[in-house]
Amino acid sequence: MTASAAAFSAADWRETLNTYLRDEIGKVDQQPQLQASMAYSLLAGGKRIRPLLYLATVAAYQEIVPEVDLAIAGSIELVHTYSLIHDDLPAMDNDDYRRGRPTNHRQFGEAMAILAGDGLLTLAFQWLGRLSLPQAGQLCGILATASGPQGMVAGQAIDIHQTGTSLDSLAAVAQLDALKTGALLTAPFQLAACRLNLSLPTSASLVDFGHHFGVAFQIFDDLQDIHSTAAKMGKAVHKDQEEGKNTYPAQLGVVGAQQALAAQVAAAQTALAALPENWQGLQQFLRYFDGEIK
Structure with a gap:
């Protein structure tokens, strides 16, 4: 499947991305319960806005190369899904439901949910690192900065620290x-x-x-x-x-x-x-x- 700037369809590429995510997460077969927990949250639906923004940007400039661009787009979704699993944990937001069904820790237990989040996060960098691109290292650095202690994790830490205290x-x-x-x-x-x-x-x-x-x-x-x-x-x-x-x-x-x-x-x-x-x-x-x- 290819796309141009004028023809990019978020709905079509969401379906393509979902298929890619399902196929790739199915290859994580070292430990079945861990794989099931990771897949449970990753394949639970969602708008896929972050990876679709990436794909739409690429499509505005050139044709999407599925074996490259779906891996990059997918890595963003892996990080996003990991963050949701950990956000829902009792020590964080303590949520029982996500997207209309029990949260990961309610379905698989807290320990497995933590490991599923860890697995998705590290798998994101595995996907980026295996790309045959000269920019692979830079891509890993960009995603790490956005998702780590200078980005998303820092925001989560502030949120936890300030919950119950009004910011001024x-x-x-x-x-x-x-x-x-x-x-x-x-x-x-x-x-x-x-x-x-x-x-x-x-x-x-x-x-x-x-x-x-x-x-x-x-x-x-x-x-x-x-x-x-x-x-x-x-x-x-x-x-x-x-x-x-x-x-x-x-x-x-x-x-x-x-x-x-x-x-x-x-x-x-x-x-x-x-x-x-x-x-x-x-x-x-x-x-x-x-x-x-x-």
Whole structure:
């Protein structure tokens, strides 16, 4: 399957990616229970936004090479899935359900869930490291920086430390989210820029788009958390507020958060317009936020 900038279909490539993930995780056969636990979360569905952002960026510049680009895209999803498994653990967010079914630790036990997350994380770098590309080492470094103690893990640490304690400014919330959520949403563009040897101006515009998309994604997620409320003692409550999480609505109110979301989407569109090539394939991802922008 190949794609061009004008023809990139997120739905089609999501199906192709899911097939790739299912086939590749099936090759992890050293320990059946570990493989089952890893596959349980990896193949549980999901939007696959992070790997699709990578694939759409590559498709805007050249044809997708499945044996290379699906491995890179898949590595991003492996890291994302590992983070969800560990986020759900009792020591972290203590969630019982993910995507409509029991979380990994509820299905396989805490120890196996931890190992499944560890397995997915390290498998991501195995996939990148085996690529016959001169940039393979750089790709590993980009993903490690985005997902490790200078990126996503740092954000998770701040989140745990500050849960129940209100951050004193919107800038502090933005810093938290830029690390916990934004780093792994910017990584697809950094990886694509490295893979394609893009010019510095083009790379900078792509990363700028990724930054604004990541902020918008987090604000949207915060607002969705409010809307997906559950009745409790006759009152509408939502999990993040119950647990004292630091969110955009907590800082700005719902209307203010909706306005901030619209501003971030507009900034992402501006970044996209600055790109010199034909990047319409990325425009479709901004429609993700249509239900929330007023």
